[in-house]
């Protein structure tokens with residue numbers, strides 16, 4: 001179990017200088033946010049924090065990347081300390097006061113890390129539990145006493161069934177990414193968990209979309225909620241330079257390798273449709289000297305954590321992922337998303353490419369479309385209301401790399417394609433970043449670390465302000481690196 005270090009020492013931070021002070025948050029929280037470089041609340045934070053701090057139920061419609069985690073974590077931390085007796089400790093035993101449910105293990109870990117970051121100078125304690133790893137350390141952390149429990153539904157139901165946790169003391173319940181929960185078939189577990197909670201409680205429900213199933217779930221779980229909504233899908237999409245290559249299926253890896261040579265790739269997420277496909281791409285990339293890892297549902301939690309750590313640190317700058325595993329991935333500095341396969345669900349395209357526009361940054365999304373995938377491409381273009389610019393295959397590609405019956409036709413454009421319009425000529429020779437093959441000047445091979453890349457220094461030292469903040473947004477990731485999935489987090493006592 002890891003206890004976070006106290007807040008880093010540095011120049012004194014003037015709490016009142018932060019716009020967060022105007023949200024009437026606890027001064028210690030305001031100071032921590034200033035230390036993290038958070039200057040202005042994001043729109044979801046500005047809208048959600050005041051009613052949540054007052055104790056209202058909330059229906060938040062927001063995607064990852066909008067700052068929604070802090071939108072619920074900050075008022076929760078505020079209420080925990082504002083209502084606490086001085087020096088109060090969480091009750092010993094198994095009764096958390098706050099329960100946050102997350103659909104995936106990765107998102108649960110990230111939420112836990114955000115709580116640890118924001119609450120590092122507060123007398124609060126929490127832990128993250130999820131399946132795929134042994135339950136004993138998690139149970140031990142619960143027994144020691146905690147205020148905040150972040151959980152995936154499966155493991156929580158397990159521990160509830162074993163009588164190892166008691167939800168009777170929960171006064172705040174957060175359901176994050178509710179639409180994803182339903183997609184993943186968690187409706188019954190959610191009902192069971194909600195049934196184990198006190199009826200009198202505050203409930204905060206966040207969802208990226210609001211289909212009727214979520215409306216009705218909200219109707220059952222929330223009492224007179226305040227509804228807050230931000231960032232329609234297209235807004236994120238607009239910040240991302242997008243293009244698509246028509247390419248025969250068997251030449252997709254060749255094209256990927258070619259683009260690694262030509263593009264300024266620093267950290268790249270590559271999406272495949274299947275787990276088997278992800279493993280195959282990783283094998284092919286490694287055979288070509290590119291340091292790559294895979295993250296998908298068939299891998300053990302340890303393997304997933306290792307792959308993610310290697311990716312975040314830049315040791316392995318290419319991560320090949322399936323949609324489920326990548327949901328909620330919050331890695332700052334992803335420069336490129338490659339859709340090696342187009343997703344079956346057009347909404348997944350938006351989630352995938354949003355991995356490269358974290359915290360207000362822009363990014364590049366490159367899709368491969370073979371002859372069988374044209375219908376999928378059209379569906380995506382209808383959803384995002386963009387005609388995604390078609391790119392010419394790089395000259396170095398083999399003659400037969402085009403899909404059999406010519407390049408995919410663009411769907412009738414409703415407006416131009418994001419920032420990507422002019423980039424359709426297949427790259428910029430000589431710009432290769434870290435994700436290059438052996439033999440390149442900054443290869444991603446064995447060590448995977450480029451001395452010439454500005455990011456090479458990121459692996460050990462805490463992220464400096466120049467490295468970690470982009471376009472005016474700080475990053476909790478600086479401190480997120482200090483914690484590990486599945487471990488307890490604790491602030492000052």
Ligand code: AMP
Nearest residue numbers: 038064065066067068069359473474476
């Ligand atoms: P989320 O949507 O919760 O996944 O947050 C996306 C990213 O934005 C995370 O890396 C946060 O650390 C960062 N972030 C959240 N709120 C702010 C803020 N007010 N200022 C700067 N960065 C923020």
